[in-house]
Amino acid sequence: MALYDRAVLAYRAELAKPKGEKRHGLRAVCIAIEKLHFEETGKVVKLHHTRLNHYVDGGKTGVEAKAHRAWLTDAEEKIVVDFAIEMAWRGFPLSHGRLKDHVDLMAAARLGRAFPEEGIGRCWTTRFITRHSD
Known part of the structure; x- marks a missing residue:
């Protein structure tokens, strides 16, 4: 913009x-x-x-x-990206399922009961990876 x-x-x-x-x-x-x-x-x-x-x-x-409807804040997204890169460098790249597990934990810790039990949606990790693919 x-x-x-x-x-x-x-x-x-x-x-x-x-x-x-x-x-x-x-x-x-x-x-x-x-x-x-x-x-x-x-x-x-x-x-x-x-x-x-x-x-x-x-x-x-x-x-x-x-932005107010996002599961993660910008700072939390950066933490997830850095964590995924770190794990990949160590030889343990995150699968979509493992990424979802980590994001679910972070979002649930911040949002509490406002976060749904099933966690983030089925396509969230794909959109996240696309958004941060650089």
Whole structure:
């Protein structure tokens, strides 16, 4: 979202201009940031004015909006990734089942009764591995 962050700042700067001075709208700001990004990186990226308006109004990204529903915090996810890497280096790579067991223990310790008895869902480990495959 770094481009949208820049666009939000640029649009707020436009809004801060004194009355009577020409202000650029959402679309013009999007186009300006797109051009600036292309000049800096050579990559074409499209910004949408309605999404920019959403962020200007204090809206959250999809990731931010879903963060409160995650089983693990970002710090806990990092711990799990580091643990999985450590185990792999020692010659004991984690299977999906073992990964699930460790995550279930961590999440249950933090969430208590709010964590379901069956633990994380069937596809959670696959999505986790995909998310952290770098």
